[in-house]
Amino acid sequence: MPELPEVETVKRTLKQYLVGRKIIDIKINYDKIIKYDNKRFIDNLVNQTFNDIDRYGKYLIFKFNDYSLISHLRMEGKYFLQNDLKHLTKHDHIIFSLDNNQYLTYHDVRKFGTMELTKKGQEFRLDSLKKLGPEINNPNIDLSKVYNSIKHSNRSIKAILLDQTVITGLGNIYVDETLFKAKIHPETNMNELSFERFKSIIFSAQKVVEKAIKLGGTTIRSYQSSMGVDGRFQNELNVHTLVGKECSVCNSIIKKIRVAGRGTYFCPNCQKKESL
Numbered sequence: 395m396p397e398l399p400e401v402e403t404v405k406r407t408l409k410q411y412l413v414g415r416k417i418i419d420i421k422i423n424y425d426k427i428i429k430y431d432n433k434r435f436i437d438n439l440v441n442q443t444f445n446d447i448d449r450y451g452k453y454l455i456f457k458f459n460d461y462s463l464i465s466h467l468r469m470e471g472k473y474f475l476q477n478d479l480k481h482l483t484k485h486d487h488i489i490f491s492l493d494n495n496q497y498l499t500y501h502d503v504r505k506f507g508t509m510e511l512t513k514k515g516q517e518f519r520l521d522s523l524k525k526l527g528p529e530i531n532n533p534n535i536d537l538s539k540v541y542n543s544i545k546h547s548n549r550s551i552k553a554i555l556l557d558q559t560v561i562t563g564l565g566n567i568y569v570d571e572t573l574f575k576a577k578i579h580p581e582t583n584m585n586e587l588s589f590e591r592f593k594s595i596i597f598s599a600q601k602v603v604e605k606a607i608k609l610g611g612t613t614i615r616s617y618q619s620s621m622g623v624d625g626r627f628q629n630e631l632n633v634h635t636l637v638g639k640e641c642s643v644c645n646s647i648i649k650k651i652r653v654a655g656r657g658t659y660f661c662p663n664c665q666k667k668e669s670l
Contacts, residue, residue, distance in 0.1 A: 396467045398563035399606035405449045412444040416493040424487035429510040451562030462517050464510040471507035474499050530563040531603050552580040553654035566656050570634040572599040579667040580653045633659040
C-alpha cells in the first residue's frame with residue numbers, strides 16, 4: 395500500500411503536468427470508486443482547471459477553481475498521463491480528458507481506491523480527512539498532546555503508529571523501519587513508553603519518512619507510484635521484507651511475526667522486548 399512518501403511522490407510528479415490543465419470530459423468505468431453521485435462528480439468537474447495538487451497523510455487533494463477532489467490510492471491505485479487511449483486495460487477505471495489532448499487515467503487492480511468531491515475549502519469537513527491525526531512529517535506536531543491522548547493505551551506501539559487517527563502517514567513498511575531505528579520491539583505496549591521514548595520514536599519516524607521522500611518512496615511487489623516513477627527506498631530497508639537475513643547492525647537474523655494484524659519484521663537483538 396502506498397504510504398506518505400509514495401503519495402508525496404505521486405503528488406510532486408502529477409503537479410508538474412496537471413497544473414493549468416482543464417478537464418473537458420470524464421469517463422467512469424467502475425463507479426464504486428466515486429463516493430456518492432457519479433453524475434454530480436462529472437458535471438461539477440468538467441471545465442474545471444487543476445490549480446494545485448496537495449496531500450494530507452495518504453490522501454491526494456486535487457484543487458480546482460470551485461472544487462477539491464480527495465483521492466485515496468488504497469492498495470494499488472495509480473495515476474498515469476497518456477497521449478492516447480490505445481493501451482487502456484480493464485483496470486483503468488476513471489479517465490479524465492484534458493484540454494491538451496492528453497488523458498489522466500486512474501488505474502487500480504484491486505478497485506479499493508476512492509475519489510470524493512467537495513467544495514473548495516471544505517476538505518477537512520469530510521469524514522475521511524477530519525478524523526485524521528497530525529501528519530508524521532509535520533515539524534510543528536504537538537507531541538505532548540498526542541502522547542497524553544494515548545499514554546494509557548495497552549495497544550502495541552505498532553498498532554498506535556498504524557492508527558491514522560493518532561498520527562497520519564505511516565503504514566506497515568515505515569512503521570517497521572521506524573521501530574528498528576528507534577530500537578523498540580513492535581509488541582511493546584504504548585503504556586510502557588515514557589514521553590521521552592515516544593518522542594524518540596516519532597523523531598525516528600520523521601527521519602525515515604524524510605529519507606524515503608528524497609528517494610521517491612518504496613517500490614515493493616506490485617506497487618509503483620505513477621507514470622513509471624519507481625522509488626528507491628527499498629534499497630535502504632533494514633528489516634521490512636528481510637526475514638531470514640542478517641541484521642545490518644548486529645548480524646542477528648531478522649524475524650517476522652504478526653502484530654496488529656500485519657506482517658511485522660524486526661531484529662530480535664536490536665529490538666529486545668522489555669518494559670521501558
